[in-house]
Amino acid sequence: MSSLADRPASTTHAVTNQSTPLEGHNVFESDRALVEALEREGGGWARERAQEVGAYAGSQTAIRLGFEANENPPRLRSHDRFGHRIDEVDFHPSYHELLAAAVGFGLHALPWRESSRPGAQVARAAMFASFSQAEAGVGCPISMTASVIPALRAQPELAADWEPLFTSLAYDGRAVPAGEKPGALCGMAMTEKQGGSDVRANTTVAVPLGASGPGEEYELTGHKWFCSAPMCDAFLVLAQTEAGLSCFLMPRFRPDGERNAIHLQRLKDKLGNRSNASSEIELRGAWARLVGEEGRGVPTIIEMVNHTRLDCVIGSAAAMRIGVSQAIHHAGRRAAFGRLLIDQPLMENVLADLAIESEATSVAMMRLARAYDEAAAGDPQAAELKRLATPVLKYWTCKRAPSHAAESLECLGGNGYVEESGIPRLYRESPLNGIWEGSGNVQCLDALRAMARSPASLEAFRAELGEAGGGDRRLDAAIAALDTELSDPVEIERRARRVIELMAVTLQGSLLVRFGDPAVADAFCASRLGDDGGR
Structure with missing residues (x-):
């Protein structure tokens, strides 16, 4: 009888019927x-820039950086080794590299640097949606x-000091006064x-250090x-003055170069968005300047909030595009029961539904940006x-992202449940935009x-829907149903989710009927506005 040592070496199996990494492609193109949509909504002049961002986001380098930044989350250093309070957050170099790339592409500043060109928000939306497919965590700052x-322009002298820094294309992650940094x-x-x-x-209180009023300390x-x-160089903050909530x-x-009295208590241990830091802070006599009038904090900061809500829609569109791209890529390379998954009718239906949802979200995002x-x-x-369209689309697109x-x-099966696929990270990230800047x-x-x-x-919203009037009977019926819902004010707050969902899907349907592929528009109207309920 031969021993194991006498037996010829052999492999236990060959790797077959597996997909390949989705990388090295241009996520925009x-x-x-x-x-x-970039061309249609007025941002066509930025196509080459969007192509550059898309190539970067789909590159092996950017994808690797995204994994590394999430596998090595930020760490809080409240004190140095001698006991001095420093309140610093250490990020992995991959996070800094991604953030520097985003700043270099102008994703934080394009509408303000290109304000003389029509379609600047549209151009940024396309670029930001593309970049976010590499890593969403840098999207917060x-x-x-x-x-x-x-919001800052409500106080012109503050805007004059800070806007050049906030719109610079140079990233500097050092913890030093902003005046010593290029951006x-x-x-x-x-x-x-x-x-x-x-x-x-x-309950945070603001007390004037001298004279009170706009721009004062x-x-x-x-x-x-x-x-x-919390590593940002400045923050818009709400606090109570004698006149009420102020910005x-x-x-x-x-101003003297000393650290402000902003004490980081801890970093949140979050479900997703783990490459980015979120913190609890205490303000112990922190120095700040008033933006706008005392007591007008919400109207002042709401300009910032509305723009970040637009970015929540952009983030949801990016997440859906990641999901459907990964699902189609896998299904086109994986076989079961003698056929590729993508050629099997039931999987074909699932992939088509994912694609329809993604496209409807993207066209709505770009119309909102316009x-x-x-x-x-x-x-x-x-x-x-x-x-009106901002909260409507923020509600619905963010609500759809987790199920998408x-x-x-699920299209990737067990392979999709493994961290290396990137889909678990997408799944954990997907609820965030629905919570940030106001829940559903x-x-x-x-x-x-x-x-x-x-x-x-409402008149403007209804006029937008009416642009597709007569284009599809199911859309016309859904718009009529919406009119009925809105005409009845009784307990409309209890019905608000149903009403706002109907507003969102009729807007998406109107855009697809006018501008989408006829097959996509037909499938959307059948599954979202007809009787099938997306199944």
């Missing part, structure tokens, strides 16, 4: 709906920095333990329950459409508030 400019990033800190989205319940004492991206710009360093461009150019109807991610994961109920109530306070916003 491969997205036909996004390419068409990028989004807040891009969104702070309209800066901005965050915000609004919510507190006792109130959450109800910011009027905030104040001292802030209190806490913030969520302060995302302040609070830098990390005081409304921001047109509103900034002085179009009153666009301003009304933007006011789960279905995409907050968005629904905001949409109802917009219609009640400004009937012109």
